[in-house]
Amino acid sequence: TANEIAALAFVNTVVATAAAILGWIFGEWALRGKPSLLGACSGAIAGLVGVTPACGYIGVGGALIVGVVAGLAGLWGVTMLKRLLRVDDPCDVFGVHGVCGIVGCIMTGIFAASSLGGVGFAEGVTMGHQLLVQLESIAITIVWSGVVAFIGYKLTDLTVGLRVP
Numbered sequence: 766t767a768n769e770i771a772a773l774a775f776v777n778t779v780v781a782t783a784a785a786i787l788g789w790i791f792g793e794w795a796l797r798g799k800p801s802l803l804g805a806c807s808g809a810i811a812g813l814v815g816v817t818p819a820c821g822y823i824g825v826g827g828a829l830i831v832g833v834v835a836g837l838a839g840l841w842g843v844t845m846l847k848r849l850l851r852v853d854d855p856c857d858v859f860g861v862h863g864v865c866g867i868v869g870c871i872m873t874g875i876f877a878a879s880s881l882g883g884v885g886f887a888e889g890v891t892m893g894h895q896l897l898v899q900l901e902s903i904a905i906t907i908v909w910s911g912v913v914a915f916i917g918y919k920l921t922d923l924t925v926g927l928r929v930p
Contacts, residue, residue: 774820778813781820781832785812785865788836796844804840811839811861815869822873824882831872835865853929867903874899 789808790800815835816828823831842860852859874896879885886895921927 770821773825776825777820777823777828778816780825781816781828781835782809782812784829784832785809785815785836785839788812788833789840790836792837792840796840807839807843807857807861808836811835811865814862814865815839815872817866818870819873819876822884823876826882827872827876831869831876834872835868838868839865870899870903871896 786805786808789804789811793800793804812832812835815831815838819827819831839861842864843857844860846864847854847857847860854860875881875892877883877886877895878892886892918927
């Protein structure tokens, strides 16, 4: 029923957020020798972003795993990936929202399986098929976002100019 789905989504959101905070601060502790308040706050956002595509479809155990992985993935995104790509992202938007959204989308295709505590897939759909659908949706979202961002970038550059070439 709708009430059960809403309750599941609520519990999963809380569990994944708490797990991501722990994942992020323990990861930060391992990398830097101490956790930070900013890391805990970023971990909370990472958990919220990571569980958003999954919260009504996965079980609580899946939400716990999604949260920990999202927290660690977000930390990786804002530390290592940002440096690797040499991206100007002072608010760590891509590292937290982009990376954790991708992680959450992929993990939805796994933890939605009824054998893993999720609600299960549609009739005739396997986990492999669902993972392909999830990956396709990620690719489409990246292309769409890239095209729209490029158009916005060019329009802004032509009208008022940008500080980044």
